Amino acid sequence: xxxxxxxxxxxxxxxxxxxxxxxxxxxxxxxxxxxxxxxxxxxxxxxxxxxxxxxxxxxxxxxxxxxxxxxxxxxxxxxxxxxxxxxxxxxxxxxxxxxxxxxxxxxxxxxxxxxxxxxxxxxxxxxxxxxxxxxxxxxxxxxxxxxxxxxxxxxxxxxxxxxxxxxxxxxxxxxxxxxxxxxxxxxxxxxxxxxxxxxxxxxxxxxxxxxxxxxxxxxxxxxxxxxxxxxxxxxxxxxxxxxxxxxxxxxxx
Numbered sequence: 001x002x003x004x005x006x007x008x009x010x011x012x013x014x015x016x017x018x019x020x021x022x023x024x025x026x027x028x029x030x031x032x033x034x035x036x037x038x039x040x041x042x043x044x045x046x047x048x049x050x051x052x053x054x055x056x057x058x059x060x061x062x063x064x065x066x067x068x069x070x071x072x073x074x075x076x077x078x079x080x081x082x083x084x085x086x087x088x089x090x091x092x093x094x095x096x097x098x099x100x101x102x103x104x105x106x107x108x109x110x111x112x113x114x115x116x117x118x119x120x121x122x123x124x125x126x127x128x129x130x131x132x133x134x135x136x137x138x139x140x141x142x143x144x145x146x147x148x149x150x151x152x153x154x155x156x157x158x159x160x161x162x163x164x165x166x167x168x169x170x171x172x173x174x175x176x177x178x179x180x181x182x183x184x185x186x187x188x189x190x191x192x193x194x195x196x197x198x199x200x201x202x203x204x205x206x207x208x209x210x211x212x213x214x215x216x217x218x219x220x221x222x223x224x225x226x227x228x229x230x231x232x233x234x235x236x237x238x239x240x241x242x243x244x245x246x247x248x249x250x251x252x253x
Contacts (some may be wrong), residue, residue, distance in 0.1 A: 001232060002232070003030050003226065003227065003230035003231065003232045004131070004230055004231035004232055005027060005030040005031055005032040005226070005229075005230050005231070006030065006031030006032070007031060007032070007033075008031075008032045008033070008086040008087060008131055008231075009032065009033050009034075009035075009079075009082040009083060009084050009085050009086050009087070010027050010032050010033070010034050010035070010085070010086065010087035010088070010089065010229065011034075011035045011036070011075060011078050011082075011085055011087070011088055011089070011118070011122060012024050012027070012034060012035070012036040012037075012089040012091055013036070013037055013065055013089070013090055013091050013092040013114065013118060014036075014037070014038055014065075014091040014092035014093070015034070015036025015037065015038060015047060015060070015091070016036070016038040016040065016043040016044060016046070016047040016060075017038070017043070017187075017189065017190070018185065018187050018189075018190050018218050019091060019137060019182060019185060019218045019221045019222060019225075020036070020038075020089075020091040020092070020137075021047065021218065022217075022218035022219045022221065022222035023089055023091060023221075023222040023225050023226060024036045024047065024051060025050065025051065025054070025222075026219070026222045026223065026226045027087070027226055027229070028051045028054040028056045028058070029054055030226065030230070031056065032056065032087070033056050033057040033058065033082045033083075034051060034056065034057075034058050034059075034082075035058065035059040035060070035061075035074075035078035035081060035082055035085075036051075036058070036059075036060055036061075037060065037061045037062070037063050037065070037074055038060075038062065039062060039063070039064055040062065041062035044060040044061065044062045045060070047060055048060040057081070057082055059077070059078050059081040059082060061074050061077070061078075065092045065110050065114035065118075066094075066106070066109040066110050066113075066114065068113070068117055071114065071117050071118060071121065072117065072121045075118065075121035075122050076121065079122070079125045084125050084128070084129065085122050085125035085126060085129070086125075086126070086129040086130075086131050086132055086133065087131075087132075087133045087134075087135070087229045088118060088119060088122045088126065088133070088134045088135070089135045089136075089137070089225060089229060090114065090115035090118050090119070090134075090135070090136045090137065090159075091137045092110055092111070092114050093110065093111050093137070093139075093152070093156075094106040094107050094109070094110035094111055094151075094152075095152065095191060096110075096111075096150070096151040096152050096155075097147070097148045097150055097151070097152045098150065098151070099150055103150070103151050104150075104151045106151070107151030107152060107154070107155045108151070108155065111151075111152075111155040111156065111159065112155045112158055112159065112162075115136055115159060115162070116162070119134055119166065126175050127173060127175070129175075130174070131231045131234075132173075132174060132175040132176065133175070133176045133177075133178075133228070133229045133230070133233075134163070134166060134170075134175065134176065134177040134178070135177075135178055135179070135180060135225050135228050135229045136159050136160075136162070136163045136177075136178075136179045136180075137159075137179070137180055137182065137221075137225065138156045138157075138159045138160050138163075138179045138180065138181045138240065139152070139153070139156040139181055139182060140181050140182070140183045140184075140242060140244050140247060140248050141153040141156050142155075142156030142157035142158075142159065142160055142181060143157070143160075143181060143240075143242070143248055143250060143252070144248055144249075144250055147202070147206075156181075159179060160179050160181070160240050163177050163178065163179040163238075163240070164177070164179075164238045164240070167237040167238030167239075168238060171237060171238075176228075176233070176234075176236065176237035177237060177238065178228040178233070178236060178237060178238065178239050178240070178241065179239075179240045179241070180221065180224050180225045180228065180240075180241050180243060181240055181241065181242045181243070181244070182216060182221040182243050182244065183210070183215070183216055183242075183243060183244025183245055183247040183248070184206055184207075184210065184215040184216065184244075184247065185215060185216045185217065185218060185220075185221055186214075186215040186216070186217070187217065187218050192206070192215060209247060210244075210245050210246070210247045211245070211246050211247075212245040212246065214245070215245075216243060216244065216245060220243060221243055224241050224243045228241060240252070
């Protein structure tokens with residue numbers, strides 16, 4: 001299927017590792033120009049080289065999403081570098097699962113406000129796009145109570161609500177908004193890789209909960225996000241796409 005992404009312009013937060021990296025590279029392979037950011041400058045430079053080798057324009061930047069002025073400035077620079085913005089993918093998470101106030105503060109500033117500020121900064125560009133789309137990366141932890149209950153789960157649930165609100169508010173302007181809720185996703189250097197090494201009992205418990213007998217891959221999550229971002233999903237808006245290998249048991253109505 002041709003997703004219709006060739007020549008479109010996308011911005012992705014957290015684009016150098018895991019799901020974010022897979023999203024950036026999948027967009028680029030489909031012909032979209034991509035801007036992305038992450039905190040590690042060396043990781044950004046390496047990712048820029050990989051994406052540029054795919055034959056599209058790319059614009060990487062090292063920044064902290066919690067820095068509101070820096071995020072706003074980067075979105076403006078990305079729009080200038082790419083010649084506009086058609087697609088916004090809010091992917092960054094603070095991965096805050098602690099019960100302390102600092103964890104709640106980090107989750108709010110990065111997961112929640114990082115998304116809100118990204119969308120608001122990109123809105124002038126999205127408003128002029130003929131294929132405008134917003135995709136937020138939530139989590140199955142936003143649908144049910146699990147070991148990540150607390151700031152992580154709460155803000156992931158809030159992202160789903162926020163995104164569906166955007167879909168309703170922006171439908172008349174031709175701007176779509178959807179969320180993806182990944183299940184447990186394994187990749188080298190990722191959270192579940194760290195848990196496997198540091199807390200093998202938790203890893204085995206989590207693995208046993210999935211009837212497929214495995215965790216998902218970043219590419220499987222990226223496939224869902226890129227489809228929702230693309231013109232191929234032109235009548236899909238206000239949905240939360242769960243990609244979890246039947247991990248969650250609740251019926252999504």
